[in-house]
Amino acid sequence: MESGGSSSYMKEDSSMEVNGTNSSIVAKKTVMVDGTNILGVLTYCIVFGVMLSQLGHRGSAVTQFFTGINIVTLKMIKLVMWFSPLGIMSLIMGQMMLSDIMETGQTISIYIATELAGLAVHSLVILPALHFVLTRQNPYTVYIKSLPALLTAFATCSSAATLPVTMQCVEERLHIDRRISRVILPVGATVNMDGAAIYAVIAPVFIAQYNGINLSLGDVITISSTAFLSSIGIASVPGVGFAMLMLVLQTVGLPDRGLALLVTIDWLLDRFSTTVNVASDCLVVGVVSRYTNLPPRDPSPAQPMLENDMV
Structure with missing residues (x-):
């Protein structure tokens, strides 16, 4: 089997006679084929974006060009979404007719359990541990006070759509300075895609096992690196994973x-x-707030006027 990636897998069968009996030997080898270097493209795009942001007004023409392409692409995606239910139904029905229903259901159940377990370990063990080490504060208190934002995220499937609720939770419930939340949260809604990165690592392993392909250590490292780089610049919209x-x-x-x-x-x-x-x-905002020593905010010009009026 060969595909358009950087490597593919194939099996060769050969027979030989041992002690008067025929035995089959299966030898597997990796064949390099031509394909797109996605990891290199992602790295180039990230570096290009960083350099473009440093140009300031001199790079405004390039920025407007890519903004126009983004608007056109979104309009095309909206058009495709009108026909996507029919296409998805055809894909699902075709896959169900070629597969055993019971076996497919068990396979999907194991995949769902694996995905949820990965998300649970990351959000309930790894992230709280890092937050506690860096801030010496209870991370689960942050989760409880950010519950409205978490429920909104679950309902909308979009970090961008949840952003106003997230800001309200961290500013009013966690008492984070607005100068920190208004900078960190919009950036995090685009760059910090932990869940999407976990999905992009587990799903390829499922696809490989579903097709009977054994991934090498190099393939796993490549998958993890590509998922990490892709999650940095991916849009915070539903279905982007x-x-x-x-x-x-x-x-x-x-x-x-x-x-x-x-x-x-x-x-x-x-x-x-x-x-x-x-x-x-929400946890990242707490960490940044812990290590950021901002000067006190200047009183608004309206406040001295009210005091003078009272005098």
């Missing part, structure tokens, strides 16, 4: 057989991934 998955699959040369199964449950797992993203943003 599935687009990231396509990039990761192309990077390691995995086939797209089995993606139809992931489409059926993407609406559910995307909600949990977005919730993890927002929870991570």
